[in-house]
Amino acid sequence: MQLILLVLILPSFVALGVQGYSSFSDGVGLKVATVDGHKITQGDWDNAAREQAERMRRENPQMDPKLLDSPEARQQALEGLVSRRALETAVQKQQLMAADGRVASVFRRSPTYAFLRTPEGQPNKALLAAQGMSSEGFAERLRQDLGLQQVLAPADMLPRSLKLGGKLAFDALLQQRDISVKRLEAQAYRDQVQLGDADVATYYQLPATQKRWMQPERAQIEYLVLDAEALKQRVQVNEGELKTYYEQNRKRFSTPEERQVSHILIKLDAGAKAEQEAAARAQLEALQALLRSDPKQFAALARKHSQDEISAASGGELDFIGRDFNVKAIADAAFALGKGEISPIVRSEFGLHLVTVSDIRGGDVRSFEDVRAELETEQRSELAKKEFQTLSEQFSNAVYEQADALQPVAEKFQLELRKAELGRVPAAGAQGPLASPKLIEAVFAPESLKTKRNTEAVETGVQQLVSARVLKHVPAAAPALDEVKEAVREQLLMERAAALAKKAGEALLAQKAEELSYDTTVTVSRMNPHGLPREALNKILLASAGSLAKPFGVDLGTGGYLLVRLNAVKPPSEQEVPAKQAEQQYAQALANAEGLAYLEALKAGYKAKILASPAKAASSP
The missing domain is CATH 1.10.4030 (Triger factor/SurA peptide-binding fold)
Known part of the structure; x- marks a missing residue:
């Protein structure tokens, strides 16, 4: 966990x-x-x-x-x-x-x-x-x-044994039910519904209908954005400063030189006696003599004689190291060697070493032309940040002083005057200032809606200020009936058709169970609903097993009415959910x-x- x-x-x-x-x-x-x-x-x-x-x-x-x-x-x-x-x-x-x-x-x-x-x-x-x-x-x-x-x-702190819990949970979740169904489609009852304009008008005035058609409060605005990102394109880049920075920071644009190093270590404590050091040195001198005649023996000799337990198995190899390698004596020795050379005996806090370099890489410096675009981007960012700091206070003052219009501010600061529609909740997928709670709060402040003056400059992001002005405020309300009359008529028509389907279904349920006929018999489960709506499937799966062979109805809303007879309750298919898998998934879900x-x-x-x-x-x- x-x-x-x-x-x-x-x-x-x-x-x-x-x-x-x-x-x-x-x-x-x-x-x-x-x-x-x-x-x-x-x-x-x-x-x-x-x-x-x-x-x-x-x-x-x-x-x-x-x-x-x-x-x-x-x-x-x-x-x-x-x-x-x-x-x-x-x-x-x-x-x-x-x-x-x-x-x-x-x-x-x-x-x-x-x-x-x-x-x-x-x-x-x-x-x-x-x-x-x-x-x-x-x-x-x-x-x-x-x-x-x-x-x-x-x-x-979960229980150690989840086998029983997993079985019970998945039995309840994934059991199968054999059912017979008869569907009464609302569409089949449309022709029995008669509607007049007065019916539609009365229906549209019902609080539930009005709520269904309610359009949220919104404000049409114009707004200005002052931010460092936009200022990047306006600032002037100094070529001379770019070159000066490059020369002063050449190390930044170089690849650190690294050397592929191997070593042979004879361990020696810091307080070792003179005779112990002499013996260790003599051992390495003998190995050094062998390597002078055949440097290619280094890996084999390291495997046999090196006392570095980790690197000895790989022929003493330490991989590529830089000048800042944590054993300074090895780094100093390696960077004093050419490729394939063997170092003199060197002393570190771990003992005595022989070092060799098998490869050298890095050390190259990228040219100014290669890094110019990168440097220009950096300088533009820095200059834009400074420009933003300089202009932010001026921008805040300007939208306050020129409170009844944003166009003059846009011209003064060379900004694009944008337009948008805002609600009290950001629209799905909204980004940038239009998703900012601070901007929305400023736009829908009572003073902004009443006077339609510029909002204060609000901070909507990193180095980003925005001011907006309300052009039109539309309170939350349902649209006029004339605008949606046909859609409302269709809605009422289907509701009444569904009511007729339900009435017909309930009449059938009042008959003797053995007199009912069904369209089809299927086995349903949550993994295989056979096209049933979720609400209908849930009611079928929650029906008491004691109601076998007793038909019941499921209201599908404007989809109609469903007559159902529960024939059998079956456990989940072992092929679909093996017991071990059920236990593991249950344990994971519970955890x-x-x-x-x-x-x-x-x-x-x-x-x-x-x-x-x-x-x-x-x-x-």
């Missing part, structure tokens, strides 16, 4: 590939959720959505990029972020942070982290650095992971339900609340 929740909710706490969810400090301050009184900002949300997209892209490179930044994906990222914050709060409140000794013990003993340990049991700094982490950062992440495991422990219920209880206890909709912070609607 802990593993399931950690995989679903906490992918960042598996120790590698983590940048940390505590670094969301560069986003805007717009509050989108709260946990235990602490806010989660729009910037936090954007970072979480970006990290989620990157992780999903790594796991499934073929995934459609649009799915990674959809409103549904952003909502999932926000819910996951709220869950993480609730769990982190629980760790702090319940004082479950692991002590240093516990962290060290788990690292040394757990097979999960074996690949991160050096032969001496220390963190492999080179591997951690490749993931953008220091050994201290890794230890802190492991400490958090252990704390979270303790928080999640109560969710792992998921228990885990999610526990998480929801935890969030409720810390008053976790989501305040924003799954809007995509973007400059376009």
